[in-house]
Amino acid sequence: NAGVTQTPKFRVLKTGQSMTLLCAQDMNHEYMYWYRQDPGMGLRLIHYSVGEGTTAKGEVPDGYNVSRLKKQNFLLGLESAAPSQTSVYFCASTTPRVYGYTFGSGTRLTVV
Amino acid sequence: AQTVTQSQPEMSVQEAETVTLSCTYDTSESDYYLFWYKQPPSRQMILVIRQEAYKQQNATENRFSVNFQKAAKSFSLKISDSQLGDAAMYFCAYRVPNFGNEKLTFGTGTRLTIIP
Secondary structure (H helix, E strand, C coil), X not given: CCCEEEECCEEEECCCCCXXXXXXXXXXXXXXXXXXXECCCEEEEEEEEEECCEEEECCCCXXXXXXXXXXXXEEEEECCCCHHHXXXXXXXXXXXXXXXXXXXXXXXXXXX | CCEEECCCCEEEEECCCCEEECCEEECCCCCCEEEEEEEXXXXXXXXXXXXXXXXCCCCXXXXXXXXXXXXXXXXXXXXXXXXXXXXEEEEEXXXXXXXXXXXXXXXXXXXXXXXX
């Protein structure tokens, strides 16, 4: 099915460990985004990309890195996980001037 | 900076009744889109309804309608004939259609409970 696929769906990390979240879309969308969702705070933008090879910081970028080597993939990395990064992470994609975003199903990350 | 405010963290409504969720936003842009997203326990983000700022007519989608007041920067969602499946978190969101990034800015959400 066409859409946005996030892997993994769940993960538990120990403080200081690293990991990469993968987002893949098959709709040929130019723009891709990583958001985190925390209780009472809505979804906040971490990083985004407007095209292959380009990335930019969002509202809460500290502690995260991203890469977009291929148009269909957007990777979110945590180099040294901290308990404050316990959250649900969403990837989304869209095309300029098209109304809707397509969201992935989210990744629940717990850092202990 | 654009901000979106949802002042009702929780709302409840009797099944089959009508409920209105509030949203206000702050922007200096004249061209923008507004959205309501629904997030059920499955975590999936589902687009409920959208409104283009240049349109004066309020958007409707079946039982869902909005009251868009551009001058007041208000964008409320009305759900008529509430159903058990409407129980979810609802997020108001804003987007500027420029070629820069077109990011979505979200409010903090309203959790809607449907009482049988």
